């Protein structure tokens with residue numbers, strides 16, 4: 001077993017806190033420039049629509065203690081759970097597409113588990129899953145952190161499940177379904193704990209659609225307190241790198257800008 005799982009523990013003195021911040025790349029500014037994605041271990045294989053591991057890492061190291069429970073209601077290819085294993089936190093991830101859940105399971109199974117935590121992928125619709133039962137059956141009373149990375153509405157088709165937020169029939173329905181997931185996870189999120197929303201905007205019919213601000217409003221309507229809006233860079237994919245001039249031309253013609261950022265929003269349950 002390695003040493004104790006990392007944690008930004010202010011009671012341990014500033015020197016120790018600085019060590020953790022440096023060792024784990026904990027961001028303290030609202031602009032996050034992440035130059036390179038972590039492609040170690042099971043993260044070597046990449047999937048369209050996943051986030052970089054540095055995002056859940058930041059939230060976990062800063063806002064949970066060792067062995068606490070993290071819930072990801074849109075777990076996708078399992079990045080959050082991989083970080084749970086590496087950082088010594090228990091984790092539950094829910095995914096509506098069985099094929100994607102299988103990839104997450106494979107990833108998790110191929111990682112080592114140095115702290116002996118319990119990490120699990122569950123297939124289900126996060127609007128309807130009985131989270132109370134799910135966690136109690138696994139011996140937990142509360143969730144200590146929620147990391148939510150929903151589809152950016154319909155920009156990536158993750159699968160055919162009618163419950164998939166990417167298949168919502170309209171933007172209004174997408175936001176309603178997202179709100180239902182927030183309501184559902186709030187049933188188990190411990191008071192004082194954090195809810196982290198990772199989201200980007202989209203462009204449609206000549207208009208910028210501010211999904212980030214819309215989902216932020218939905219979240220705030222549930223009485224959560226906004227602690228931070230961080231802006232994270234999107235690193236260039238190999239495909240985009242080869243086509244930069246094409247993108248430049250497109251946005252110049254459309255009178256807009258191409259996406260280079262996403263939001264990482266931090267809310268606290270009061």
Ligand SMILES: C[S@@+](CC[C@H](N)C(=O)[O-])C[C@H]1O[C@@H](n2cnc3c(N)ncnc32)[C@H](O)[C@@H]1O
Pocket residue numbers: 049050051052073074075076077078079080094095096097100124125126127149150151152158159163164165166
């Ligand atoms: C943006 S991706 C998350 C990617 C993830 N952070 C990763 O690194 O792999 C959103 C995921 O939410 C899933 N999803 C959409 N609607 C859902 C629902 N109602 N319940 C559970 N999962 C859902 C999608 O299938 C997709 O895999």
